[in-house]
Amino acid sequence: MHTVEVSGLRIGYQRAGQGPPLVLLHGAYEDSRVWRQQLEGLSREFTVIAWDAPGCGLSDDPPPDFTGRQLGDALAGFLRDVAPRKPHVLGLSWGSGVALELYRGHPHMVASLVLASAYAGWAGSLPPEEVDRRYAQILAELDQPPEQFIPVWMPTLFTERADPAVVDEFSAIMADFHPAGMRALLSASGRADYRDVLPTISVPTLLLYGERDVRSPLAVARDMHRQIPGAQLTVIPDVGHLAAAETPHAFNAEVRRFLHSIGD
Template identity: 65%
Template sequence: MDTVEVDGLRVAYRRAGQGPPLVLLHGAYEDSRVWDRQLDDLSDEFTVIAWDTPGCGGSDELPDGSVALGDILAGVLETLGLADGPQRAHVLGLSFGSGVALDLWRRHPEIPATLILASAYAGWAGSLPPEEVERRYAQASAELDKAPAEIIPVWLPTLLSERATESMKAQVARLFEDFRPAGMRSLLAASGRADYRPVLPTISVPTLLLYGSVDVRSPLTVAEEMHRRIPGSELMVLPDVGHLSFIEAPEAFDDAVRRWLHTHEG
C-alpha cells in the first residue's frame, strides 16, 4: 500500500497498472481490498487506484465533523496529479462510496472526468423513505458495539444474492471481520443521513449507473430514480446479482466498466 497526506490526514491506497486513471471507492465496513479483482483485471488498460476511506483499512480516522469526504478525496487526487488536465480521474463509487463520489462532485465538480455509481444512493436520505433511513441508522449504530461474528450473518443476505458461492461469502466476511468500529461510527455520523438529491441534476459529466437486478439494499426503484434525476446518465443492470455485483459477477462488472470507459475516454 501507498499513502498520501492531506491536511495532516494519512490516506492509504492501492495502485496498479498504467493508462487513464480509474479511482475506486469502496462501501461501508470494507476497505480497498474489496477491489482486488478489479485492481488485477482493469490494470491492463487503466491506472487503477483504490483508496481506504478515512476510518477504514490503513487510513487515519476521519476528523470529527470537520472535514468532508469529498474534500479529502479531492486532496488525494490533487496530490496524485489526477485532478486536472488529461489525467483527470474517472471516479467509481460503490454503495456508500457513491456518496463520496457525489460529495466530490458537489464540492469539486472540476475534478471527475466521469462518474460510475454502482449500487448507488443519493445518500440514504436522498433515496430511501425516512423510516428506512432511521431503521438503518439505528441498526448500524447498534451493530458497532457487537463483534463482527454477530453482524456478518445479518449483513451477508443483504449484500449477496442466493446464487453467491461460499467463497464469495467468505471474501466479504473477511473484510467485515477487520472493520474499525470507531472509524465506522465517524463515517455513519458524517454521512448516514446525507441527501444528495439536489446534486444529481447538476451533474454534467458522463455518468454510468451500474446495479444488480436483485439488489435489496439499493433496489432498482432507487436506480431508476437516480437515472431520472441525472441528466444524460446511462443505467445498466447486471442480471441475477445483488448489492456487491462486482463480487458475484466480476467479469460482467469489469467488462461493463471497461466498455463504458472506452466510450468516454478523452
Template identity: 75%
Template sequence: METVEVDGLRIAYQRAGQGPALVLFHGAGEDSRIWRPQLEGLSDEFTVYAWDAPGCGQSDDPDPEMSAAELGAITAGFLRAAVPAKPHLLGLSWGSMVVLELYRGDPGLPASLVLASAYAGWAGSLPPEEVERRHAQVEAEIDQPPEKFIDEWLPTLFTDKADPAVVAEASRIMADVRPAGLRALLSASGRADYRPVLPTISIPTLLLYGADDQRSPLHVAHELHRQIPGSKLAVIPDVGHVVHLEAPDAFNTEVRTFLHGIAG
C-alpha cells in the first residue's frame, strides 16, 4: 500500500502496472482489496490505482458528519496528489457516487468515466421509500458486528450462480468494515441525488451493469444512459451487483474495449 495526505487525512491506495491511469473507487463496506481481479487483469496496459476511501481499509477515519462536498474535495485532492493528470475513473455502486460528486466539483479533472452498477445517488435513482429503507438499514447496522449483517447483504450483491470462493473473499473484506467509515459515507451520500449532474457530463462515459443486479436494477441503468449524453451501456448477462467479481473477465474486457475506443 502507498499513502498520500489529503486535508489532514492519510489516504491509502494500491497501484499496479504501467500505462494510462485508471482509478478504481470501491463500494460501501469494502476497500481496495475488492478490486483484485482488476489490479491483476488490467495492469498489463494501464496503471491501475485503487483507493481505500476515507474510513475504509488503511485510510484514516474522516469526520463522521462528512458532507458530499467534503468527500468530493478529498477525492479531488487524492487524484491530484497520487495520480497523473487526466485519469480514467471507474466507480462501482457507492463508488459511482464518489465519481459523480468529483465530476460535479471538478469536471475538468477526469478523461473518462466508467460507472458500474451505478446510481444517480440513491435518491436520484430509487423510490423515496426505498431510499429511506436503505438509509435506516445501514444506520441500524453501523454499530453491529459485521458478521451480523454481511450474510444479509451477500445475496443482494451476487447471484446464486456466483463462485463460492469469490463470495467468501468478498465476505472477508466486508468483515473489516469500520463503523466510522459507514457513518461518514452514509452522511455524505445516503440521500444524494446526482440527476442534475448527468446531463452535464461531456466526457466519454461507459455504464456497466450485471443483468441480474438486485440493488441497481437495469431500469436505473437505462435512465442513466438516457440522461448522460453520448454514454455507452454494456450489460453482462447472468451476474449481479458486484459484476467485477462475479464476471471479472467480461468486466475487464468491457473496460478495456471502452478505453481503447477513447484512445483510438
C-alpha cells in the first residue's frame, strides 16, 4: 500500500504493473482490496492504480459535510499526484458515480471511462422510493454490527454460483468499513443524479454489466447506454453485480479488449 496527501486527506492506494495508467474506483462499503483480481490480471499491460476513497480503507475520513463535488476534486488531486499521464478510469457501482463526478468537474483528465455495474447516481437511475429505501437502509446499518447486515448484502452482489471463498473475502472487506466515513459518503452522494453528465461524455466509454445484476439491472444499463454518445454496452452472462470478483477472467478480458480497441 502507498499513501498520498490530497486536500488535507491521506489517501491510500495500491499500484501494480507498467504501461498506460488504469485507475480503479471501488464501490460502497469497500476499499482497494476488492480489486485483487484486477491488480493481478491487468498489471502485465497497464499500470493499475486502485484507490481507497476518502472514508475507506487506509484513507482518512472526510468531514461530515463533505460534498460530491469535493469527492470529485479529491479524485482529481489524487490523479495529478499518482497518474500524471491521462488515465483510463474504471468505476464499479458507487465508484461509477465517483467517475462521473470526476468527469463533471474535470473532463480533460480522463482518457476513457469503464462504468461497471453503474448508475447515473441512484437518483439518476432508480425510482425515488428505491433511492429512499437504499439511503435509509445504509443509514440504519451504520449503527449496527457488520455481522448483522453484511450477510444480507451478499445475495444482492453475487449469484449462487459464486466461489464461497470470494464471497467470504468480500464479506470481510465490507465488514472493515469506516462508520464515520460511510456516513459522510452517503450524505455526499447517496442522492446523486448524473443524468446531466451522460450526454456530455466525449471520451470512449464502456458500460460493463452482469446479466443477473439485481442492484443495477439491465434496464439501468440500457438507459445509460442510450444517454452516453457512442458508448459500448457489454453484458457478461450469468453473473451478478460484482462481476469483477465473481468472473474476473471474463471481466478483465472485456476491459482489456476495450482499452486495446481504443488505443492505449
